Amino acid sequence: MNKASSLFWPALVTPKNAIVKQTEQLSRSQKLLTELGLVKPGCNGTYQIMPIAQRAVDKCINLVQRNMQEAGGQKISMPVLTPTQLWKKTGRLEGDISEFYMVRDRSGKQFLMSPTHEEAVTAMLATTAPISYRQLPLRLYQIGPKFRDELKSRFGLMRAKEFLMKDMYTFDVTKEAAEKTYARISNTYAQFFRQLEVPFVTVEAATGIMGGSLSHEYHYISPVGEDTLLKCNNCGYAGNVEVFGNTSANTCPSCQGSQLIPVRGVEVAHTFLLGDKYSKPLGATFLNTSGKPETLVMGCYGIGITRVIAAALEVLSTEQELRWPKLLAPYDVCLIGPKQGSKEQVPAEGVEIELLQQLTQICGAEELLHDDRKELTIGKRLFDAKRLGHPLTIVVGTKAVQKEEPKLELHLSGAEKLELELPEVLSLVTAHVRHKQQLLQESATNEQDIAQLRTQGRTLS
Structure with a gap:
């Protein structure tokens, strides 16, 4: 049994007449988690999670794993350090990498402190003994720390330089099979967010530096959200404003209506249909039914573990009291x-x-x-x-x-x-x-088909 007298619980104690200088804008969740001693700031953009909050983190991890395994996922662990040479092969090292951490070993070899692991996991498969089509699809996931040198790390765990993330990488034999996998994992993501009982929205998103042909984001609506989303009151379409590019942001790309409403969102998960963007340059192949090599078709799927917790608290809590999703509350x-x-x-x-x-x-x-x-x-x-x-x-x-x-x-x-x-x-x-x-016990309903996904995105080409 857990006893409060034994808990390490370093709550902040502010004298009644003390004048507190506000040096930064604090989100509701950040303020409460810090004041209550559940999370302690480390250096700029990093946070130490105390025992009570760690229980919520562990519960979130367990819930994510439960869903990933139900979707056919197999858990792995990848090194934090990824050789920059792999990123050169895929062309991503020539992009905007200003927010990524680089380190060198004593021999001068350069590594990325991986913000994501597409290159690393694809290279792993490329150096594996020939993979047969019978072994596919492969759905490999991990849960671990990620690093990004945020220009503006703020709102506590919602925008930190080091954070906990679940990332899954899928490999299929064809584009059509990869689309089915995308639908399957998307459905599992929706199930996970329904289990948390926090209102969320799935939106069409830009593929950005990740690349690929299709992308969706999962958002919690909040005034402190850094993304602008447009929701259509007519057909239910939702998209990140980034996907509109130079086109009119007043017209729904799905139904052509003009009922688009802007809202602010906190991104808590992201899915990508990648195609052969990484598998082709890194030589990741499988043997087809004729025994000949073909390029693997990929997808990747991320959930920000610590960000989900902070964003859920942001949405549910009051200014004075935390409110937890039932499945994540530290204690019942x-x-x-x-x-x-x-x-x-x-x-x-x-x-x-x-x-x-x-x-x-x-x-x-x-x-x-x-x-x-x-x-x-x-x-x-x-x-x-x-x-x-x-x-x-x-x-x-x-x-x-x-x-x-x-x-x-x-x-x-x-x-x-x-x-x-x-x-x-x-x-x-x-x-x-x-x-x-x-x-x-809530299980994913029948797999979403491609037509259902088109209500959130314009194309699966």
Whole structure:
């Protein structure tokens, strides 16, 4: 069981009369995560994730892996360092690489601290013993740190120089097969974001430095978003303003209507249909049914793990209290017992012990936080619990030991407190756990076909 008294939880303490100088614009999630001691700034653009927030990161990783494996993904790990020679072969080293970190080893060989791994994973397949068409499609993914020298690192984990990312690379025999894979992974991405229960939008996007023939972004709508999106109220099309180029941004490219509404978005995931942009120059091939080599057809798919968490909090939270997606909340339940030395302490602790046992059976010891800091008042501990955004906070106070109709306080995140009898409290906790299980059991619906994808993009050529 998790005990609050044992947690490393370096919350910022600001004296009442202190004058705080604001040196940068802070996002809501950045401010709360920092003040509550869940995330600590390192050097400029880097962040240290403390134990409570790390639980949310681990849950996000597990949820992503669950979805990737359901989509046929196989997990690998690639080195952070990629030889720049590979990027020269694909032509990307001649592009705008100002935001990428370069390092040299003692022999003078130059490496990229990989912001992405298209070249590295393609070169790996190119140097593998001949791959048969029978082994395809291949869907390889990893989860690890990425590095980008952001010109303006801001809003905490939403725009950092070092961040955690899931990147998948797929290899198919034909363009048509790659399109089916694209539809399959796109559907899995939509499933993942539905499971988080945070409103999101899928938009047509420019392929940019990544290249390829098709690209989509997944966004959370927020005023602090750095992308301008255009949504069509008539047909549902959505696109990043970048895809419009020199054409009119007043006309929907899908239905030709004029109902385009601009909104700000935080990009949390991106998909690309790459074709042979990387496999051809790097010589990544497979043996076809005739035993002859053909170039592999690629796709790549990224999800910003830490950015998803920060952006979800940005959308859901208030100015004073965090609000977590249910599947990412560090703990399901926080239990607060009586204050030390209070007149109800002894009898209330009997209820508290019984409740701990029952809650452990319902939600598991790992999902239960016992705020055992009894030297603090119930009010102070409840204040902390509300700010941390626990989905369910239960208080064993004076009313829990009254002779007639003993009641517990139940605080649902973002809702008014309820005074309920023990069975009612346990019933609501059970319902919360069941809802989480239902979210996890949600499977991707039938694979999206190419026609469905065209509602979000103009072409699959």
